[in-house]
Amino acid sequence: MREDYVHGYSEREAIRLVDQAETLSPLLHYDTSFPEGSLVLEAGCGVGAQTIHLARNSPQAEITSVDISKPSLTHAKALMGREGISNVQFQTADIMELPFADETFDHVFICFVLEHLPDPVGALKSLKRVLKSEGSITVIEGDHGSCYFHPETKEAINAWQCMIKAQKELNCNPLMGRELYPLLSEAGFKEVKIDPRVVYVDSSKGELVDGFIKKTIIAMVEGVKDQAIGSGLITPETWDKGIQDLHMTAEPSGTFFYNFFKGTAKK
Template sequence: MRDDYVHGYSEREAVRLVDQAKTLAPLMHHDTSYPEGSRVLEAGCGVGAQTITLARNSPQAEITSVDISKPSLNHAKALIQSEGISNVQFQTADIMELPYEDETFDHVFICFVLEHLPNPVGALLSLKRVLKKGGSITVIEGDHGSCYFHPETEEAVKAWQCLIKVQTDLNCNPLMGRELYPLLNEAGFEDIQIDPRVVYVDESKGELVDGFIKKTIIAMVEGVKDQSIDSGFITPETWDKGIQDLHRSAEPSGTFFYNFFKGTAKK
C-alpha cells in the first residue's frame, strides 16, 4: 500500500474527509451493518471518517481499523474517543501485507482506497486471504468520470480534469468505481453485487449543496491546486476561473451530479 496519498495528510484534508463521510452516510451506509460478535476489518481507515458510521451501525461487532499512515491513525483514534465509541481497535498495517492469519475476519470493509493503489487486485487478494470462507467484503469507490454540473464552463471542466490528471500521474485510478465488478471477479470473489449510488444536488437539497458540493467536491479539487499548476497542466488564471465557476454549481441556479459505486461480494 502506498503512503503518497494524492490529497495529502493536512488537517484541512482530514476535515474534508469527515465532512464527506457525514454528508454521504445516509446514502452509502443505510445498508451497512454487521451482526453481534462478528469480526470486521476496515482496511485503509484513514482519519476514521467512515469508522464512526461503521461502529455506530454495528455496536456489537468487533471492528479492527488499519492504515499505513500513523498520523492518520492518531487522528482516527482521537476522533473515535471523542465520540465515545468503544468497539474499534486500531493498528498500523499495509493492506498488501496484512499481519493477520488466514481467515481471521468475518467481514471486510474498504472505502475510497482502491483508487489510490497501483495494484487493486493484489489488495483484494490480500484482503480475501484474511476473510473467512463465506465472509463478505464491501467496497465503495467514486468515479470522477461520472461528474456533471451546471453551469458548465470550459474553465470549470479543466479544473475538474486536474483532479483526474493528478491521480493518473500518480498511477492511481480516478475511474475506479466503474471497475469494481471486474476487479472483484478477477480476485475470485463470488455473489458480486454492484449498486450505483447517485448524488444529485440542486438548491432544494441544501444540506448537499454545502456538505457535498462545497465541502467535499470543490474542497477535493482545491487540494490538487499546486500539483496542477506546477505541472503546467493549467494556468493560475484558468484555475481561479475554474474554481469560481465550480462554485456556481452550488448557487440557486446550479446543479451537480456524481456517481459512487458500492460493491458487495463473498469469499
C-alpha cells in the same frame, strides 16, 4: 500500499474527509451493518471518517481498522475518543502485507482506497486471504468520470480534469467505481453485486449543496491546486476561474451530479 495520497494529509483534508463521510452516510451506509460478535476489518481507515459510521451501525461488532499512515491513525483514535466509540481498535498495517492469519475476519470493509492503489486486484486478493470462508467484503468507490454539473464552463472542466490527471500521475485510478465488478471477480470473489449510488444536488437540497458540493467536491478539487499548477496542468489564472465557476454549481441556478458505486461479494 503507498503512503503518498493525491489530496495530502493536511488538517484541512482530514476535515474534508469527515465532512464527506457525514454528508454521504445516508446514501452509502444505510445498509452497512455487521452482526453482533462479528470480526470486521476496515482496510485503509485513514482519519477514521468512515469508521465512525461503521461503529455506530454495528455497535456489537468488533472492528479492527488499519492504515499505513501513523498520523492518520492518531487522528482516527482521537476522533473515536471524542465520539465515545469503543468497539474499534486501530493498527498500523499495509493492505498488501496484512499482519493477520488466514481467515481471521468475518467481514472486510474498504472505502475510497482502491482508487489510490496501483494494484487493486492484489489488494483485494490480500483482503480475501484474511477473510473467513463465506465471509463478505464491502467495497465503495467513486468515479470522477461520472461527474456532470451546471453551469458547465471550460475552466471548471479544466479544474476538474486536473484532479483526474493528478491521480493518474500517481498511477492511481480516478474512474475506479465503474471497474468494481471485474476487479472483484478477477480477485476470486463470488456473488459479486454492484449498486450505483447517485448524488444529484440542486438548490432545493440545502444540506447537500453545502456538505457535498462545497465541502466535499470543491474542497477535493482545491486539494490538488499546487500539484496541478506546479506540474503545468493548468495556469493559475485558469485554475482560479475554474474554482470560481465550480462554486456557481452551488448557487440557486446550479446543479451537480455524481455517481458512487457500492459493491458486495463473498469469499
